[in-house]
Amino acid sequence: MKVHYYVQTMTTAIVFDSAGTLLKVYRVARDINYGNIIENVVSTNMITKGRGCALVALEADSVEFLDDADPAMRISEYMSHTEMGFDVICRGLKCTHERISDAIARDRIATMGDLKQAIEAVKLKCKDIYYLNIGLVVDVPNGTIPYVLATGGKIFPGVKRMVRRLMASGADVYIASGDNRKSLNSLAADLGIPEPNVFDAVSPEGKKEVVLGLKERYGRVIMVGDGMNDYLALKAADTGILSLQQEGMRPDLLFDASDVIVDNILEVESVVEKSLHMNNREQEPEK
Incomplete structure (x- = not known):
């Protein structure tokens, strides 16, 4: 996996796992x-x-x-x-x-x-x-x-509209997944996510590397995942969001690694809104 980063002007990056999270x-x-x-x-x-x-x-x-x-x-x-x-x-x-x-x-x-x-x-x-x-x-x-x-x-219902609103709000959206490039490119195109923002065939360690790399370019990085293969990335992110919409048992340590737990992926939007609001306040000049 080759990870390419380029200078960003946005302050918040959101990294989504695919299977079980967006799908x-x-x-x-x-x-x-x-x-x-x-x-x-x-x-x-x-x-x-x-x-x-x-x-x-x-x-x-x-x-x-x-x-x-x-x-x-x-x-x-x-x-x-x-x-x-x-x-x-x-x-x-x-x-x-x-x-x-x-x-x-x-x-x-x-x-x-x-x-x-x-x-x-x-x-x-x-x-x-x-x-x-x-x-x-x-x-x-x-x-x-x-x-x-x-x-x-x-794709979970409502995800397409949510992703569009997130990008319109001033956040950059990424996908980091163990799935193959063709599947992820099709998913990204359907969601309106730029192809350079897609990291395919990444291991759990690779997802962590993606998050750490983005943290060098963004004021805040949010990771959204649903399983143990997202554990390291959830811990590395400024805000780790665990989605429970996909059925399945999850170990306690996955909950411990997450800052926010959501039952529906669409709840991510409100978490991001708070993050963007926090970033805006931090960047306001002192009076």
Whole structure:
């Protein structure tokens, strides 16, 4: 991930996570060993159970490549043959990119058919789908892919109008997400967010870096997220907003890292208004 910053004249930057924050998402995992679909999974929670596991997103502009893929072909074989890369979204201890790549190559069970079935499960449940993403849970020490993942989402009601009002009020809006560039560019274009303000395929540490970089340019940086992959960025921001609109269990430390808790993403607007008002007061010359 290359992060580019340029001088800003605005005083407030708002960084949004995408899936679960701007988008209502439906996530499924296909258990490779048992062959069943697990619905409404929290993907980052799946790797916390094992310190040697990693969550990766496949580098694909869309899932259409699956249409021509042989269902019986192993994922490891397909990735090697096509030189398909991956982005690390979350990882356990000592899970370097090289070790994760080696673990994927050693897997002999997960197939392209498993990925296809995960995608079909999402399409079946999420009718008005906005985008699709696929990924893998990799057991690094054992060299296996125990789960394949598929995620679909659509924009929460009212988000488009809220983003426009935020930008009109004098704030700059950014997106920092682990999702792929094509999906995020489509989302940004729909919301009216400039493409240079989109940071794709960022890890939890990467989101923190985005926030810290923006803090060098803005008087105040607000981070809005919904899950553990936003934890570091929420802590680093001047104001961390945790959105609970997407269903799911969240650990106490995520609440502790957040300054504001909202049940509806549209409540972010009032928080930003207070922040802008505070900045304006701070910049008023002393009499």
